[in-house]
Amino acid sequence: MLRFFLSFLLCLVLSLRVGAEGGRPLELRVVVPDDAAPMAYREKSGHLTGFSVEIARALCNELQASCVFDVVAPGNLLEHLLQGKADIAASGVFETPEQRNRMLQATPYYRSFSLWLGQSDVPPGRRGLRVAVMYGSIQEDYARRQGWEIRSVRSSEELMRILVAGEAQAALVPMIGALQMQKNEAFRRLGLAPTVLRAPELGGDISFGISPLRPQLRTEINTALERIKRNGTYDRINSRFLPFRVS
Structure with a gap:
């Protein structure tokens, strides 16, 4: 019994190490505005929600990662990515072409005008x-x-x-x-x-911004986005916050 217990503990430690070193982040730092309803805003209770916020949460669920949200003014989103203060900017705020060239972008998650x-x-x-x-x-x-x-x-x-x-x-x-x-x-x-x-x-396609310090996230987020579109999660979030289809 003792030998079995020690073997179980060894396997558990090794599995945790593989999870930590396997490239998938255990925690994602996500920056959003909180005054951009219906994309990102606070309910009367103070709960942070909105189309972009819930899409980000759905992606984190697919990645089996924990999302930690930080509210940032729209003009500061890019700098948080570049300085390594955030991994993802989940926002529908447009950036200029010059700003977009300074960050990585995931597959577009909606189209705007x-x-x-x-x-x-x-x-x-x-x-x-x-x-x-x-x-x-x-x-x-x-x-x-x-x-x-x-x-x-x-x-x-x-x-x-x-x-x-x-x-x-x-x-x-x-x-x-x-x-x-x-x-x-x-x-x-x-x-x-x-x-x-x-x-x-x-007008054009809107994407989540990704920190250039975490380039591997782009592939993971793109794959997760495709999955939530296939399994219906994306459409449910779309219907909850917007009166029209945006994908």
Whole structure:
């Protein structure tokens, strides 16, 4: 009996060592914003959830890894990856092409486009407009090249405040951001008309960012993403948070 017990302990120690040294992380540090509903936000209870957050949790389950979430401002997501403070950035916030080239990207997990929100007499073709955008986004980069006067903000709440206060004439936002703002009564009273902007640089596939210090994660995350799409987990999360299919 003692010999059997000692053999069991030896096997257990060896299996744990293989698991720790086999390349699969036991813990993944995931950075997300918490003011980007329905992608990433806190419920009234304080629980962190949203489409991107739950997709990340599903991927961690597939990888048999523990997710540790850290809330970070959208403009700081990339730096956390580059500095090794995070393994994954699970966010639908667009980065500029220059920023994307500095990080690794997993297979896209949804496709987005951009919306112009303005009164009918404030078309996007006019120059000199005061336009609200999210800091560090491709919408901001595009707006600057159009010659608009930019109002860069770091949260959807601040963007809505600027519009309601008349500090900006229009906003250029990702489709998900526009969905969230429509839930705000003061914003709806503005009567801003949404217009899809078809510029190629304002839409496209959205991927989780991966730290260049953990390149092996890309293959693992891509494989896990494919599995949750096949087993129905992805569709259930999509239906829970979004009124349309985004895959």
